[in-house]
Amino acid sequence: MPFVIYLERMEQESAKQYAYRILRRNILLLDMVPGEAIVEKDISTKLKLSRTPVREALLDLCRERLIEIYPQRGTRVALMDARLVDQGRFLRETVELALLELACKSFTQEQIAELEKNLDEQEHEAKKPDLISFFLKDNEFHRILFTACGKETVFDAIGFYFPHFTRERMLRLQMFNPDELLCDHRHILDAIKAGDCRTAKYHLSEHLDHVMCDQKLLKEGFPEYFIPKP
Numbered sequence: 001m002p003f004v005i006y007l008e009r010m011e012q013e014s015a016k017q018y019a020y021r022i023l024r025r026n027i028l029l030l031d032m033v034p035g036e037a038i039v040e041k042d043i044s045t046k047l048k049l050s051r052t053p054v055r056e057a058l059l060d061l062c063r064e065r066l067i068e069i070y071p072q073r074g075t076r077v078a079l080m081d082a083r084l085v086d087q088g089r090f091l092r093e094t095v096e097l098a099l100l101e102l103a104c105k106s107f108t109q110e111q112i113a114e115l116e117k118n119l120d121e122q123e124h125e126a127k128k129p130d131l132i133s134f135f136l137k138d139n140e141f142h143r144i145l146f147t148a149c150g151k152e153t154v155f156d157a158i159g160f161y162f163p164h165f166t167r168e169r170m171l172r173l174q175m176f177n178p179d180e181l182l183c184d185h186r187h188i189l190d191a192i193k194a195g196d197c198r199t200a201k202y203h204l205s206e207h208l209d210h211v212m213c214d215q216k217l218l219k220e221g222f223p224e225y226f227i228p229k230p
C-alpha cells in the first residue's frame with residue numbers, strides 16, 4: 001500500500017484529525033487508488049497512532065463517500081462514481097449561475113480586491129508543475145464569491161463534491177491548462193466589475209466545461225477505478 005505521510009502532526013491537532021488529514025490527502029492525490037484495500041492496523045502503525053483515532057477518521061471519510069466500509073469484508077478506498085460527479089456539476093452550475101446575479105448587483109470594492117489578490121496568487125501557482133496548489137486557489141476563488149454574497153454555508157454544501165472532482169482531476173492532470181482556467185476567472189471577475197451578469201454567466205459555464213473532466217474518457221482510460229454501470 002503506497003501510503004505517504006506528507007506532513008508531520010501539527011501542534012494542537014488531535015490524533016483523529018491527523019489521521020483524517022493524511023488519509024484524505026493520500027486518497028485525493030491517488031496515492032491510495034480507488035478500490036484499494038485499507039488495513040486499519042497498518043495505517044495505525046505507519047502513523048504511530050492507536051487504532052481508535054484511525055477508525056474514527058475512516059468513519060468520517062466514509063460519510064464523505066471517499067472510502068467504503070463493509071462489515072466482515074473490510075474497508076477499501078471508494079471507487080469513483082461518475083453519477084455523483086455529474087450531480088455535483090449540476091448543483092454547482094445551477095447555484096453558481098444564480099450567485100452571479102447577486103454578485104453583479106452588490107459586490108464591494110473590498111470584495112473585488114480580495115478576488116484580485118486571489119488571481120495574483122493563482123498566477124503564481126500556475127507556474128508550478130504540481131497543480132494541487134493551483135486547484136486549491138481555484139476553489140478559493142469560488143469560495144470568496146459565495147462568502148461575499150453571504151452564502152458561505154451553501155459553498156460548504158457544494159464542498160461535499162469537491163474531493164470527488166479532485167480525484168478525477170488527478171487522473172488526468174495533463175488535460176488541464178491552468179492558464180485557461182485563470183483566464184476564465186479573470187473574465188468572470190471583469191464581468192462582475194462591469195455589472196454584466198450575462199457575460200459573467202457565459203464565462204462561468206465555459207469554466208465548468210474546462211474544469212470538469214470528460215467522464216467518458218476517464219472511464220475508458222481507467223475502467224478499474226469506476227463503479228461499473230448497473
Ligand SMILES: [Zn+2]
Nearest residue numbers: 138139141207
Ligand atoms: Zn474556478
